[in-house]
Every structure is written in structure tokens, then in C-alpha cells.
Amino acid sequence: MNILLVEDDAMLAAAIRERARQEGLVLDHAADAESARLALLDNVYSVILLDLGLPGESGLSLLRGLRAAYNATPVIILTARAQMSERIAGLDAGADDYLVKPFEFSELWARMRAVTRRSEGKTVPTLTCRNVVLDVARQAVTCDGQPVPLSAYEYRTLLVFMERPGHIIARSHLQTLIYGADGDVESNTIAVFIHQLRRKLGEDIIETVHGQGYRLGKDVA
CATH class of the missing domain: 1.10.10.10 (Winged helix-like DNA-binding domain superfamily/Winged helix DNA-binding domain)
Structure with missing residues (x-):
């Protein structure tokens, strides 16, 4: 599984990357929306882990842009924003799942497996x-x-x-x-x-x- 993590918290990103390495997963890290776009130009990912509170352009804006460009890569939002309205906004923008920080890595891996299974067979034009x-x-x-x-x-x-x-x-x-x-x-x-x-x-x-x-x-x- 090839993962793109879009997260501006360097300590959290390092922790997720290390746990992914231990699981035998390949993970690229982008700290902002523009870095994420550049990574997506050169790579095809199994899943995107997306923080909403990015510096500059928000994660929600990045997500809307991806879906508008027919990028159907599964997206799991990772955020400290636990309000129901925030969850609904993320799902309406095209997210496949939503996980509130802090979270257990075992749950994150399970959710990644679930969204990638659901994405199989999806078609884009x-x-x-x-x-x-x-x-x-x-x-x-x-x-x-x-x-x-x-x-x-x-x-x-x-x-x-x-x-x-x-x-x-x-x-x-x-x-x-x-x-x-x-x-x-x-x-x-x-x-x-x-x-x-x-x-x-x-x-x-x-x-x-x-x-x-x-x-x-x-x-x-």
C-alpha cells in the first residue's frame, strides 16, 4: 500500500511514518496542500491521509480540488476537529472516511484497508x-x-x-x-x-x- 500523508504537525507525521514503516507500508509526507499536489503529479497512491488544518490552503479545499479533477484516490481525513458539522463537510467534499485525533494506529490501518477495498471497482470518466x-x-x-x-x-x-x-x-x-x-x-x-x-x-x-x-x-x- 502506497500512502500519501498530508499533515503539518511534524511530530505526528514522523510517528505515522515510523509506524507505517514497521507495517511494511510506503508513506510519503507532504506538509501543505501545494506539496501534496506535486506529490500527486508524480505518484499514484492507494490512500491519502489528510489533515484539514493545513497552513495556507485548507485540507478541505485540497480535497474539493482533487475530486473536481476526477482524482478518486480514497481519502481519510485526520483531524482534531470533532464537531459533527466538520465531519459532514469533509464527507460532502468527497472524503471516504473520517478519524478524529488522537487515534489508535490499529484503527487507522483498519480504516485504510476498508476504504481501499471499497474503492475497488469504482469508475471515473x-x-x-x-x-x-x-x-x-x-x-x-x-x-x-x-x-x-x-x-x-x-x-x-x-x-x-x-x-x-x-x-x-x-x-x-x-x-x-x-x-x-x-x-x-x-x-x-x-x-x-x-x-x-x-x-x-x-x-x-x-x-x-x-x-x-x-x-x-x-x-x-
Whole structure:
């Protein structure tokens, strides 16, 4: 089992990591939402253990973003917030389970096993544009049935367009959707991603709408 722990309490994170090691589990640790997103770009996890009270962006916001992006990885919220309203908010945002601190590690492992069993067989959509298919669950793209390797940000750029067929997306808004509100990137980076997608998937996959932005090719969707 490959676990992502999103927790800003260094002592608690170290304790969970050590107990996971003793159980023969692989655990990565992220101390904030942005570090968690970067970890999720490069890894597929069996389960995410998520603290709500993160510095900066909250765990609840991170969870909503994951579900909005079709990330169906099971999530167990770990928090000191025991109020029923907090539990309901977490479950409504897409959490699979909720465990209040302090907790017994044996219960945590049991809950992880339960949510991963329940997640088996769950389906998430595939998005299709003519000869291009984006498998959201596997974060994989094929063109004419052949796999097309994309960088993490090329994939995220394509996902934005395929989720919004027919919509014109301004470059500044596209940048926010890909990098987040605090993303600081060079002015030509988005154009580079689009150029690469056109090179790999066909020139008509993304259309430039002069003076407005870009959209999925109108003859493609």
C-alpha cells in the first residue's frame, strides 16, 4: 500500500511514518496542500491521509480540488476537529472516511484497508475528443489507440480543455486552472504546453481564438 500523508504537525507525521514503516507500508509526507499536489503529479497512491488544518490552503479545499479533477484516490481525513458539522463537510467534499485525533494506529490501518477495498471497482470518466482519449483514473492519454507520453503540466493543460469543450479559455484563466491562484510562471509557458500538445496530438486539438484565448478544436469535440 502506497500512502500519501498530508499533515503539518511534524511530530505526528514522523510517528505515522515510523509506524507505517514497521507495517511494511510506503508513506510519503507532504506538509501543505501545494506539496501534496506535486506529490500527486508524480505518484499514484492507494490512500491519502489528510489533515484539514493545513497552513495556507485548507485540507478541505485540497480535497474539493482533487475530486473536481476526477482524482478518486480514497481519502481519510485526520483531524482534531470533532464537531459533527466538520465531519459532514469533509464527507460532502468527497472524503471516504473520517478519524478524529488522537487515534489508535490499529484503527487507522483498519480504516485504510476498508476504504481501499471499497474503492475497488469504482469508475471515473474517460474524456474523448475524436481520436484522443484521456483516461482520468490512470492519467493516461492515447491517440488513435496509441499511448502518448505527456508531461504532468501538458496533461493538466489537456484535461482543462477536454473538461470544457467549446469554451474559450483566456490565457490568464488557463494559467490559474493549471498552476493555481498563486502560480508564478513565465508568460510564454502556456503557449509552450499548447505547442507540445499540438505536436503530439494534432494541430487542430487546440484552437487559438485571437484576442480571446484558446479552446478545444471546434471540429474535434
